[in-house]
Amino acid sequence: MQKSKTTVKANLFTSAKKTTPVKETKSKVISLTITPELEKHVKAYVEAKSQCKNWDAKLSIEEGFIKDKARDLYLEEYKKQGRNIGSFKLGDVTVSIQDRYPKMTDDVATIIAENFPGVIESDTEYLFNQEILKKHIEVISDALQNAEGIPEADLAVLIEAKETVNVKKGTIDTLAQYGEQMTDLFYAIAPIVSMR
Amino acid sequence: MNIFEQYSDFKYIYPPRAEVAIAPGLLSGLGKEWIAQPKYNGSCAVLFINGQSEYKLFNRKNEELSLQNPIQYTALNDSDKYMVLCGEYLNKNKYGENGKPFNHKFIIWDILVWRGRYLIGVTFESRLTLLYELFGTSRGFVSENDMIIFNHLIATQVENVFMAPAYLDNYSELYNEIIQTDLYEGLILKKANAKLEPGFRERNNQSWQIKARKPTLNYNF
Known part of the structure; x- marks a missing residue:
């Protein structure tokens, strides 16, 4: 039995379509004359921007170094206490090893699953x-x-x-059960480390 | 033993690339713990050589590199197991040290897998030492009609394959000299004692390397 169409309904997909964005044409950038005062500010801005990038680079390098050390120290303490120690302090910096993990490809997941069933x-x-x-x-x-x-x-x-x-969510709390292999598992699943 | 250490089947590995940039003016402040390599203007590539018979050349986005010229890559491998090399495939028609276009060459700058072993945990300095042992230290290249001496390239035993030299000091002077050549974009500085981390994600091994690039139409620090 066929159903009769008594009313014409709007196409669900058409109504969901986005309007095509208007393409902006690239205009040639022209330089306007600037006053000495404005020039001073432009120079200061460029200088500050450059310094910001340098500080960003420094921050990134130092962060990388601290995170590497933090992972080792965290695992050392985890082994000593036999449990997830959660957040911890390194001087003035608080480090958190989170129960969050980056995405992985199937072949990497297969290797981890073969070595650590249940993870x-x-x-x-x-x-x-x-x-x-x-x-x-x-x-x-x-x-x-x-x-x-x-x-x-x-x-x-x-x-x-x-x-x-x-x-699996909660894996970070189960590392101790892997004994000597806990370091291998930790680096394989690479939990996200945050610092503040 | 790392669970990823055995590398016997093809698995794509993302290259360890520098994302963080510094102003070239800061190069002089970098200390002895860094090792510099020239930054070449080509396509970042990962070369997977399986024994002596087959190879795959991929870009940094896990796609097979298009528009390559045949090169005897398999002759680089010293075993019947996997070797994975990172490098720059030159395909941008940039001018080399002799002022002529320097195209369809492969320049090795790191080794990730050797004799079927993924070198996770091995320091950059040790990997570099291995590269020097494997591919020699000759700056000269003899072709049928010519003999060329390079300042910032090391010739390997395989035609059209080179290796990036490593520098231990005077980064600022080196940068100023190197950027005179069209092909050279600047320098990559890597921490000598940094250990290789797994490269199964696009962003990897970024905490131990920085770059300093010369300004171009599209890039300015």
């Missing part, structure tokens, strides 16, 4: 196949409201599954 978990994200979606955009729009009119073959591949691998 890696996978999630599946479902996505529309864009080609099929565009091909049947009107029908799919209706289908979402009336569920009708898509060939079975297309329907079968309409939704794509994307698998992602992650380090």
Whole structure:
């Protein structure tokens, strides 16, 4: 039995479309005459900007050095106490080893999972196949409201599954159970280190 | 032993690149713990050589490098296992030390995998020593019709493959000299005792290296 279409509904996707941004044409940059006073400020600005970049570079290098040492000291203390010590102070700086981990590729996750079973978990994200979606955009729009009119073959591949691998939440609290290998695991999962 | 140490199957490794820049004027203040290498104006590339028979040349975005000329890369490998080298593939038609375009060459500046071992935890100084042992120290290059002596390139045993020399002091003077050549963008400075970290993410090994670049139309410090 076919459902009758009693009302014409707006296409869901069309209504979600963004308007095309107006392209800005690149204009040739012209230089205007500046007063000696303004020139003084421009020079000071350029100088300050340059110094800022130099300080940023210094900050980045020092941060990298401290973080390297902080990781080692954290692991040393973790081993001594047999538990996650949480945040800690290094002089005036507070360091936090977080229960957050950077994304990793499948082959890296496989190596970690082989060496440390239980640390890696996978999630599946479902996505529309864009080609099929565009091909049947009107029908799919209706289908979402009336569920009708898509060939079975297309329907079968309409939704794509994307698998992602992650380090399990809470892994940072379980390092002690890996004994001598805890350092290897720590560096493999690379928990995010923050400093303030 | 690091769990990533064994490198027997191809896995892309992102190159250890400097992101942080300093003004060239600050180079003179850098101490002895740093080692400088010229910064070449090409495409950052990672060369994966599997034994003596096959290789893959990738860019820094995990894509196979397009528009390459054939080079005997496999002759660089001294084992039947994997060797992974980082370098610059020259494809930007920049002028070299002799004032002529210097194209389709590969310049090695780091080694990540040697004899199937991913060198995680090995210091930059030790990796550099290994590179010197593997690829010699000749500044001269003899071709069919010519003999060329380079100031800031080391010729290897493989035609069109070079190695970046390392410098231990006078960075400011070195920078001023090096930037006179179109091909050379400036200097990369790396901490000698910095240990290699895994490169499975694009941003890696950034805490121990900085760059100083000459100004261009698109770049100014």
